[in-house]
Amino acid sequence: xxxxxxxxxxxxxxxxxxxxxxxxxxxxxxxxxxxxxxxxxxxxxxxxxxxxxxxxxxxxxxxxxxxxxxxxxxxxxxxxxxxxxxxxxxxxxxxxxxxxxxxxxxxxxxxxxxxxxxxxxxxxxxxxxxxxxxxxxxxxxxxxxxxxxxxxxxxxxxxxxxxxxxxxxxxxxxxxxxxxxxxxxxxxxxxxxxxxxxxxxxxxxxxxxxxxxxxxxxxxxxxxxxxxxxxxxxxxxxxxxxxxxxxxxxxxxxxxxxxxxxxxxxxxxxxxxxxxxxxxxxxxxxxxxx
Amino acid sequence: xxxxxxxxxxxxxxxxxxxxxxxxxxxxxxxxxxxxxxxxxxxxxxxxxxxxxxxxxxxxxxxxxxxxxxxxxxxxxxxxxxxxxxxxxxxxxxxxxxxxxxxxxxxxxxxxxxxxxxxxxxxxxxxxxxxxxxxxxxxxxxxxxxxxxxxxxxxxxxxxxxxxxxxxxxxxxxxxxxxxxxxxxxxxxxxxxxxxxxxxxxxxxxxxxxxxxxxxxxxxxxxxxxxxxxxxxxxxxxxxxxxxxxxxxxxxxxxxxxxxxxxxx
Numbered sequence: 001x002x003x004x005x006x007x008x009x010x011x012x013x014x015x016x017x018x019x020x021x022x023x024x025x026x027x028x029x030x031x032x033x034x035x036x037x038x039x040x041x042x043x044x045x046x047x048x049x050x051x052x053x054x055x056x057x058x059x060x061x062x063x064x065x066x067x068x069x070x071x072x073x074x075x076x077x078x079x080x081x082x083x084x085x086x087x088x089x090x091x092x093x094x095x096x097x098x099x100x101x102x103x104x105x106x107x108x109x110x111x112x113x114x115x116x117x118x119x120x121x122x123x124x125x126x127x128x129x130x131x132x133x134x135x136x137x138x139x140x141x142x143x144x145x146x147x148x149x150x151x152x153x154x155x156x157x158x159x160x161x162x163x164x165x166x167x168x169x170x171x172x173x174x175x176x177x178x179x180x181x182x183x184x185x186x187x188x189x190x191x192x193x194x195x196x197x198x199x200x201x202x203x204x205x206x207x208x209x210x211x212x213x214x215x216x217x218x219x220x221x222x223x224x225x226x227x228x229x230x231x232x233x234x235x236x237x238x239x240x241x242x243x244x245x246x247x248x249x250x251x252x253x254x255x256x257x258x259x260x261x262x263x264x265x266x267x268x269x270x271x272x273x274x275x276x277x278x279x280x281x282x283x284x285x286x287x288x289x290x
Numbered sequence: 291x292x293x294x295x296x297x298x299x300x301x302x303x304x305x306x307x308x309x310x311x312x313x314x315x316x317x318x319x320x321x322x323x324x325x326x327x328x329x330x331x332x333x334x335x336x337x338x339x340x341x342x343x344x345x346x347x348x349x350x351x352x353x354x355x356x357x358x359x360x361x362x363x364x365x366x367x368x369x370x371x372x373x374x375x376x377x378x379x380x381x382x383x384x385x386x387x388x389x390x391x392x393x394x395x396x397x398x399x400x401x402x403x404x405x406x407x408x409x410x411x412x413x414x415x416x417x418x419x420x421x422x423x424x425x426x427x428x429x430x431x432x433x434x435x436x437x438x439x440x441x442x443x444x445x446x447x448x449x450x451x452x453x454x455x456x457x458x459x460x461x462x463x464x465x466x467x468x469x470x471x472x473x474x475x476x477x478x479x480x481x482x483x484x485x486x487x488x489x490x491x492x493x494x495x496x497x498x499x500x501x502x503x504x505x506x507x508x509x510x511x512x513x514x515x516x517x518x519x520x521x522x523x524x525x526x527x528x529x530x531x532x533x534x535x536x537x538x539x540x541x542x543x544x545x546x547x548x549x550x551x552x553x554x555x
Contacts (some may be wrong), residue, residue, distance in 0.1 A: 011475070016355055017301055056470050081476060096464075097471035099496035113476025144500065158475065185464040 088164030
């Protein structure tokens with residue numbers, strides 16, 4: 001589903017002394033099937049933006065369109081539940097939402113709410129469990145007996161079992177160990193490709209953005225600061241530093257390499273290995289002259 | 291959901307009312323609550339209303355904000371008013387409505403009781419609106435100090451209070467976060483039959499309890515790690531001090547009380 005924000009502003013606690021603007025005049029377009037990374041410093045309005053995506057909040061002004069669903073200040077679509085079944089949101093620390101007696105019941109909770117048949121739910125659970133890297137033996141256990149990482153996987157399975165068209169991820173790897181982080185992001189990326197999902201990843205990891213996203217939006221103080229392809233946006237060190245962000249490590253390396261050896265290797269989102277090969281090629285070629 | 295209810299919320303400010311010694315505020319409000327029940331004439335009610343509204347004015351908190359925040363309480367006030375209209379049978383019959391005789395006494399009684407309600411709630415919410423939870427706890431600890439002689443755990447009580455108060459906003463946030471997550475999983479908190487909505491609370495309450503217990507454990511550990519051993523020999527960063535302005539407030543309040551007693555029937 002296409003996602004379009006048109007001049008969206010959102011004010012928290014309107015008409016009270018605590019009123020403050022979280023998003024101001026935000027416009028962008030996410031085409032169906034793309035993988036978009038939304039990057040911003042704490043308090044840049046990322047979390048508020050996410051809540052617009054499945055109608056948890058409606059814009060104070062402006063308009064949000066997700067597929068055929070329109071959200072404005074005056075009217076909320078009647079089919080809010082339908083919208084939520086099509087846009088799955090994995091919130092930060094999703095393990096905090098677990099509550100059922102068994103892992104199985106917790107995963108089934110979402111699909112049940114969306115009136116999906118028992119047999120279909122069972123089928124989906126069987127599908128989703130290996131995808132998130134859990135064993136079927138865990139299904140009968142209480143989610144509260146599991147480790148933090150496993151709980152996170154159960155919570156994510158609960159969202160995936162709804163089979164949304166749009167998957168929204170709010171820092172899904174926060175607090176995991178490096179290996180768990182990589183596994184989880186690879187899992188999301190595979191799903192994105194295999195099932196043709198539209199994925200919105202909120203993160204402050206430049207590495208993840210560069211690795212997975214094909215479009216990047218950078219937020220600052222509730223407004224759009226930059227937008228474009230990762231290789232264009234994430235190489236602009238000065239602009240990024242201004243909003244307390246930094247370029248990815250690979251870009252940092254290429255920049256210092258250029259300074260040291262006076263050779264420019266353009267950044268095209270190549271892997272560490274590819275960069276190493278380019279460097280090797282240069283050193284081998286330039287080596288004897290030194 | 292939390293944005294409309296202001297009971298227990300603190301609105302930062304720098305007005306005289308904000309800066310008053312919390313003990314003064316608690317004492318005055320404590321007695322105000324009693325005095326409200328002594329008022330029984332137009333004049334005595336007027337005095338108390340002027341006193342309350344002037345205080346609101348001085349706090350610089352927009353009155354519209356306070357009124358809106360008391361929305362749930364308005365229902366109670368209106369309900370009380372209507373109940374009195376129907377039940378009281380004093381004075382002369384004024385008119386008939388929906389098969390009820392409305393008496394003049396009932397109208398007056400209804401007004402008086404609703405006014406009492408309104409004043410009570412307005413003034414007590416002013417305490418939390420202008421005083422930080424920490425100040426309130428400090429004041430209560432100080433005021434209960436004499437009870438230490440009979441081995442009453444004043445410090446522990448105050449600590450319990452301040453911890454509870456401190457965690458109200460945290461738990462509110464937590465509730466909001468979890469309800470968002472569950473709403474995304476298709477829970478409908480706002481519409482549907484009552485039975486369904488009550489059932490919808492379970493996915494909210496279980497995670498809330500789990501996180502509250504976890505938090506309690508972490509807090510206890512953090513306190514122990516920083517060497518907390520109870521109130522013995524503990525000094526305070528903020529010492530409470532009665533200033534001239536506090537004395538002035540006491541005098542003004544005494545004056546209001548005197549007027550109330552003088553003008554009551």
